[in-house]
Amino acid sequence: MSQKPFVIGLTGNIASGKSVIRNYLANFGAYTIDADLTARDSYLPGTPAYQSILDYFGEDLCLADGQINRSKLGRIVFSDPEKLKKLEEIVHPYVHEAISEQIENCDRPILVIEAIKLLESQVVSLCDQVWTAAADKQVRFERLVENRGHSESLAWTKINSQAPQEEKIARSDTVIWTDNSFEETFQQTMEAIRRLGLPLVRQIDQNSLHLRSILESQFSCACDLMSAGTNQEWTCDRIYHVMAAKLTPVLIYKEEVIQVQRLSTRQNLVMLTHQTPIKTEQASNHEILPMLEAWLQGAYSLFVISRELLPSKDAWQCDFLPGEDIPEEITQSTYVSFLKENGLMPGEVWVKKISNN
The missing domain is CATH 3.40.630.30 (Gcn5-related N-acetyltransferase (GNAT))
Known part of the structure; x- marks a missing residue:
């Protein structure tokens, strides 16, 4: 088995630039995981979480092709913290298992896990460092409205429903600010990897x-x-x-x-x-x-x-x-x-x- 990769847990609040940093790291040659997509894949038809979700939230979540209606599920849990907690209890063990397996089998020198709730999950225990993507609240609001098509009220609701990003920053080894240009974000990401003595080129x-x-x-x-x-x-x-x-x-x-x-x-x-x-x-x-x-x-x-x-x-x-x-x-x-x-x-x-x- 090859040497274990250096595992970076990448977190940050909504519209803070996490995926931009993850993609820059992928260009350097890192193996990257989007934990949100891993969670979605954990309840595809035929997976263990699939039936557990239908049992708890109702069979009417099932679309004609057998898929779970993620939009409807999202609306349910967004407005009900208890149901969100239940969904996480169903999904998180499978996410943790899937990510652990990928780390075990990875032969790249760097592995990156992007997860908005990294610090609230057991996945953080798999990480060698925690990085936070951060941006001013107004910048994140503008990204949600201009880039994702959110209404102003929905954008502020999503931003204000999350804990302040300062809580993530306080628990991080590295903070990358994405308020300004893509060039500045790229150079901060590159410098953070350079400080660790890890490769920037594949x-x-x-x-x-x-x-x-x-x-x-x-x-x-x-x-x-x-x-x-x-x-x-x-x-x-x-x-x-x-x-x-x-x-x-x-x-x-x-x-x-x-x-x-x-x-x-x-x-x-x-x-x-x-x-x-x-x-x-x-x-x-x-x-x-x-x-x-x-x-x-x-x-x-x-x-x-x-x-x-x-x-x-x-x-x-x-x-x-x-x-x-x-x-x-x-x-x-x-x-x-x-x-x-x-x-x-x-x-x-x-x-x-x-x-x-």
């Missing part, structure tokens, strides 16, 4: 080719490639913004950035959404895709690519399968939901199971 080498986490010193070259390849103006600020939501490794040939990748993720699922430029003179898909798969290895289990990016001949030669043929261990509803988030359906993608070896 790199795969293949002769003269290198696939690696993008460095700030490479942003300018990446912007030139993106501007030329998309007919849009790309700035360094935009790179920081993209990295807050996507994986953005770069392909290097003899110290020169020749291609920028952009990938969407959801827990152990990852999708290549853009390659800029789509083709390079220095490397073919047969060389690039195995390197990208190796870069993803150890943190993701299913690699998805749009058929628009990968011709059929290349897909078969690189051992990809049609998007309808997913491995049994991948939950169908989660997979389809991930595709829909990216504007695609199973018939429009290729898939490949990522080996852990």
